[in-house]
Amino acid sequence: MDRDLCVRCNAADGDPFFEQTDRLYNTTQRQFQMVRCRQCGMARLSPPPPASALSAYYPDRYWFDARGDQLSRIAESYRVLVLRDHIAFIEGAYRHAKATGPVLDTGCGGGLLPGLLRKRGIPAFGLDSSLTACALAWSGNGVPAVNGDLNKAPFHPRSFALITMFHVLEHLHHPAAYLGAARDLLRDDGRIVVQVPNRASWQALLFGKNWNGFDVPRHLQNFRAEDIQALLEHSGFTIMRRKFFSLRDNPAGFATSLAPRLDPVARRVRGLPSNSLHLAAYAVLAGLGLPFALLEAAFARGSSVMLEARKR
Numbered sequence: 001m002d003r004d005l006c007v008r009c010n011a012a013d014g015d016p017f018f019e020q021t022d023r024l025y026n027t028t029q030r031q032f033q034m035v036r037c038r039q040c041g042m043a044r045l046s047p048p049p050p051a052s053a054l055s056a057y058y059p060d061r062y063w064f065d066a067r068g069d070q071l072s073r074i075a076e077s078y079r080v081l082v083l084r085d086h087i088a089f090i091e092g093a094y095r096h097a098k099a100t101g102p103v104l105d106t107g108c109g110g111g112l113l114p115g116l117l118r119k120r121g122i123p124a125f126g127l128d129s130s131l132t133a134c135a136l137a138w139s140g141n142g143v144p145a146v147n148g149d150l151n152k153a154p155f156h157p158r159s160f161a162l163i164t165m166f167h168v169l170e171h172l173h174h175p176a177a178y179l180g181a182a183r184d185l186l187r188d189d190g191r192i193v194v195q196v197p198n199r200a201s202w203q204a205l206l207f208g209k210n211w212n213g214f215d216v217p218r219h220l221q222n223f224r225a226e227d228i229q230a231l232l233e234h235s236g237f238t239i240m241r242r243k244f245f246s247l248r249d250n251p252a253g254f255a256t257s258l259a260p261r262l263d264p265v266a267r268r269v270r271g272l273p274s275n276s277l278h279l280a281a282y283a284v285l286a287g288l289g290l291p292f293a294l295l296e297a298a299f300a301r302g303s304s305v306m307l308e309a310r311k312r
């Protein structure tokens with residue numbers, strides 16, 4: 001049985017926030033309760049779905065697979081383009097780390113990101129809980145990927161100069177334990193790069209419980225920038241940098257919040273056919289979201305937050 005406690009401050013009491021179901025992938029009709037911690041205000045699903053139930057909420061082809069039709073290949077070119085933000089942030093963190101060594105991308109999916117890092121001369125490895133995703137990372141992107149959990153990963157302590165976690169921590173029952181495992185695997189002065197949705201964003205205010213960043217029931221934790229910073233500090237890291245704009249995530253999140261059924265991954269998962277008209281409509285919505293995403297980020301209220309932190 002997983003404890004139903006706030007992962008930021010360990011308090012048990014929470015005030016009801018809203019109820020929501022799986023609006024994006026429709027894997028269940030069940031309603032889930034979101035609460036806000038009475039002590040620190042961080043939001044979480046309460047009670048969290050047990051670990052044994054979670055796999056039912058993750059569709060088989062949840063991660064990205066580029067080996068498909070022409071639309072998939074267009075989508076991949078787009079994803080490479082919009083990952084430039086992430087790559088630049090990672091390269092900065094890698095330079096800042098006085099430690100040398102490889103990079104580990106946790107939750108690597110099909111390995112697009114670590115594959116791009118390898119092409120730029122950074123030795124990057126992947127880790128994912130999906131065996132199929134790992135196989136694709138090897139075969140599709142030439143990324144050595146390990147199937148498993150970071151807490152039990154087959155690496156020596158202090159192996160890595162940098163560990164990345166893009167949209168990982170919000171999916172976990174015990175993100176602090178995960179950060180602790182990452183810290184053990186980092187060399188002295190190693191860096192961690194974390195990205196999570198930001199519940200204190202203007203998009204979250206605008207869309208309420210229909211905000212894409214809540215992604216019920218897959219997101220068990222719903223951080224504000226201050227929540228993830230506190231968790232990193234408690235876990236033995238010092239915050240070095242924050243970035244509130246993500247070209248990949250924020251405009252697309254705006255579009256998906258407005259029209260989840262137009263989201264290309266959601267269409268594939270739901271078995272709905274996609275044509276260029278669907279893609280164009282989605283792109284128009286994301287285009288409308290772009291100025292909003294730039295504005296909220298300028299006020300440090302972007303719908304995702306990327307942080308670089310140093311191992312203390």
Ligand SMILES: [Zn+2]
Pocket residue numbers: 006007008009010011037038039040041042
């Ligand atoms: Zn709390």
